[in-house]
Amino acid sequence: MNPAERVIVMLKTPRPGEVKTRLAAALGPDQAARLAQAFAEDALAAARQTGAPLAVSFTPAEAATEIATWLGPDIPLWPQVEDDLGRRMTHALGLAFAAGATHALLMGSDVPDAPPALIREALDLLSTHAAVLGPCEDGGFWCIGVSAHVFTPDMLDRLPWSSETTLAATVERLAALGVQPALLPQWRDVDTLSDLLNLQSRLEKTPNAAPATLARLRELPSGPLSGQPCGPSLATTREPARDD
Numbered sequence: 001m002n003p004a005e006r007v008i009v010m011l012k013t014p015r016p017g018e019v020k021t022r023l024a025a026a027l028g029p030d031q032a033a034r035l036a037q038a039f040a041e042d043a044l045a046a047a048r049q050t051g052a053p054l055a056v057s058f059t060p061a062e063a064a065t066e067i068a069t070w071l072g073p074d075i076p077l078w079p080q081v082e083d084d085l086g087r088r089m090t091h092a093l094g095l096a097f098a099a100g101a102t103h104a105l106l107m108g109s110d111v112p113d114a115p116p117a118l119i120r121e122a123l124d125l126l127s128t129h130a131a132v133l134g135p136c137e138d139g140g141f142w143c144i145g146v147s148a149h150v151f152t153p154d155m156l157d158r159l160p161w162s163s164e165t166t167l168a169a170t171v172e173r174l175a176a177l178g179v180q181p182a183l184l185p186q187w188r189d190v191d192t193l194s195d196l197l198n199l200q201s202r203l204e205k206t207p208n209a210a211p212a213t214l215a216r217l218r219e220l221p222s223g224p225l226s227g228q229p230c231g232p233s234l235a236t237t238r239e240p241a242r243d244d
Contacts (some may be wrong), residue, residue, distance in 0.1 A: 004122050006101040007047045008055045008092050010080070011109040013063040020110075026193045028218070035216055037070075039190065042112035042210035044071070050121055051118035057092035057106070086156035089144065090159045095146045105132070105145035110189045112210040113202060114142065122184055131174055131181035136189050139164030143184070150179050 006198050012019045014037035016029035024032035036150050047054055061079035068077060078095050080088045089106055096104035103126035118134075122145050125132045130150040134143035140162070146155075155177060159169050162180065174181050190199050196217075203214040 001051060001053050003053060003100055003163055004102040005097040005126070006055060006099070006104045007050060007051045007052045007110055007119065007123070008057050008104060008106045009040065009044055009047055010057045010089070010092065010106060012036065012059055013045075013066055014040065015063075020191075020221065022192050023190075023196060031220060033221075035150065035196075035213070036109070036214040038216040039112040040109040041212040043107065043109045043114065044075070045212075046112075046116045046210075047107065047119055048116055050123060052105075055096065056094070057088070057095075059088070069101040085161045086159050090151075090153050090156050091144055093151060094153055097151060097226075101148065103147045105143055105147060107134070107143035108189060110188055110191065111142045112190070112213040113199065113206070115209070118184060118187070119143070125182040125184075127203075129182040129186075130179045132184060133167065133170065133181045134184040135167050135186045137186055138189070138191070139168070140166040140189070142187050142189050144170070148226070152177070157223060167230075 002044040014033045016033040016105060017024070018033075020032040027035070041172055044054065044056070056067065056071060056075050057078045057080050058064075059080040060111070061082075064077060064079060070152060072075070078092055081091045083091075092106055093104050103123070105119070105122050105126070107114070122134060122143055123134050126145050126147055130147045132143075132145040133141045136142050155173065156170070160166055171181060188195060188198060190196055199210075199213070200217050203210055207214050
């Protein structure tokens with residue numbers, strides 16, 4: 001392992017009713033939480049294959065024992081601060097730099113099939129670029145990497161999170177700081193039932209890409225695998241506000 005780099009996976013404790021609320025509207029809170037758990041396990045497995053030191057940035061902070069029981073003692077566990085997403089992200093990046101990293105990559109847990117080679121590419125780009133971003137097709141990003149020499153604790157403050165302009169606003173903010181980020185190929189995160197259906201289709205073709213997630217999908221009694229909703233009609237169900 002190279003101690004100069006760090007991959008941080010951000011996640012919410014997979015408790016029913018507290019994670020993946022838009023999926024829960026279609027699948028129910030228990031199934032959504034089980035999927036969130038599988039997403040995180042696959043994302044961590046992919047990050048581990050890069051060979052970089054890992055850390056988990058989790059919320060809520062009082063779930064430390066629960067997270068440690070789930071993930072084991074080998075991964076540093078960093079509670080998130082109670083603030084907006086930008087502050088939580090910069091807090092985690094700051095901890096990585098305080099621990100000795102010269103560049104750090106932060107990724108969400110809702111990209112369970114992100115290829116290890118793509119995560120590794122993001123880390124490698126930080127040797128020639130001060131920052132890197134992994135775009136999502138919804139206008140956000142699934143990962144952000146920063147080098148310590150350009151990092152500031154307020155660099156992600158007051159950005160339009162969970163919107164179709166998140167990526168563009170982040171690129172603009174970094175440019176204002178004199179940083180031109182490298183951009184990775186686009187990847188699709190999983191927030192909605194449509195995203196989940198798309199993921200399930202991909203995984204049926206490449207089952208080793210996210211085995212825990214595919215196993216969980218195959219356990220669903222209906223919904224994605226049958227093409228039928230698992231709860232209220234999806235045509236009439238309003239999706240809750242987007243998850244962080």
